[in-house]
Amino acid sequence: MRTNRVKNFRAAQEQHQQNLRQGILDDASSLLMQEGANALTMRRIAETVGCSTTVLYTMFGNKQGLIDELYLRGFDMLQQYLEAVSHLGNLRNYIYALCHAYRNFAMANQTYYSIMFLKVIPEYTPDETNLKLGQASLKLLAQAIRDCFTGEESEDKAWEIARVIWATVHGHVGLEMMNYFNYSDVSAPQILERALQALVNELLPDLDNSQ
């Protein structure tokens, strides 16, 4: 049965491609986390993987294509941070915890966060598709906010408020990363907490009686 042999070969080849692809991304990821975005050059990646740069270009097209995958990985990691947050307490504390989880992710994975939200790699800017995929990682935050409302039309409103809160957290994280908060008496999480309390107090309905 030659056709079967061919099929098996194709399948094996496909499998090999997939394994190689994941291996490359794993190596690029550890390179990014251990040595920062500056170390993320096509040559370094190829060297780490143990192949030539040609493989990277046939596999991902160009550097943008490779970083795109890391970009999405970053949002997956962010989502995992958010999903790990317990929502046993009341909604208000849950929302605070989500925001602090967001900050924890950013601080523990600064190199990833820089790719996702700062322009550390001149050759890379996420396209529209990836921007939307990334935003989906904030679904949990939007859901928690929607749960604060009882009305029917609250879907869009929840996303709007989620964006306000997201932007606020992002701003604090961004300035903290640029060391703009280095010489302050108040710690960065405390400053963030203040802003969050203010936003929740003003933008969300009274949550005292929520679970």
Add this chain to the structure above:
Amino acid sequence: MRTNRVKNFRAAQEQHQQNLRQGILDDASSLLMQEGANALTMRRIAETVGCSTTVLYTMFGNKQGLIDELYLRGFDMLQQYLEAVSHLGNLRNYIYALCHAYRNFAMANQTYYSIMFLKVIPEYTPDETNLKLGQASLKLLAQAIRDCFTGEESEDKAWEIARVIWATVHGHVGLEMMNYFNYSDVSAPQILERALQALVNELLPDLDNSQ
């Protein structure tokens, strides 16, 4: 009088150095504004000025040194935006206006803002001195906030609140620049306005009776 001739020569030389320095920075600045941070290479700058790269290195040491000057120029421009804000209305509206002026500066000078607050140039990170000099541009905001308080101990408190508001505005601007707000029904300034109102309501004393 030979010593006078020498003095005049030295002075003329000094003057020439200063003119050249400013000319280089002007050219680099227009390069940055017209073609973005990617065009800001030592070779392009030298070509625009009409000299060799050697001149840039003897004058500024390295690229970091040259960008340092642009970084400070950016904060000067930001300060001018803030100083142009009329503080005739009440304090609350003045603070809002300062924040929107900040956003206007950022949006009108995205390339400058990127240098100041995003890491668009891998070779450049501002040092501690410049970070502090930059922060001083927010003096007007801190002053306006301090004016909201009557007590004596309000200096530090005003700076803390200023940082909260600053981070919030920065976050909104940063996400807007990364196009994360592109597909929203609510405009970016409206989202920002919401966040600001919430912060002012919660963090500042009642301002109804202020001038």
Add this chain to the structure above:
DNA sequence: TAGTTCGCATAACAGCGTTCTTTTAGAAAA
């Protein structure tokens, strides 16, 4: 078995920040 296609490595190209070497213009000295 002969021909072809495909995957990969090697080498190259243009451009980057930076530095080394060489030229040159102009002040100082004679």
Add this chain to the structure above:
DNA sequence: TTTTCTAAAAGAACGCTGTTATGCGAACTA
């Protein structure tokens, strides 16, 4: 005025970068 010296600038070079062209060898097709 002519020579000498110095300081500044130009140009080439080095080791990087992303990307592309070339070439080779192995595996499928006929």
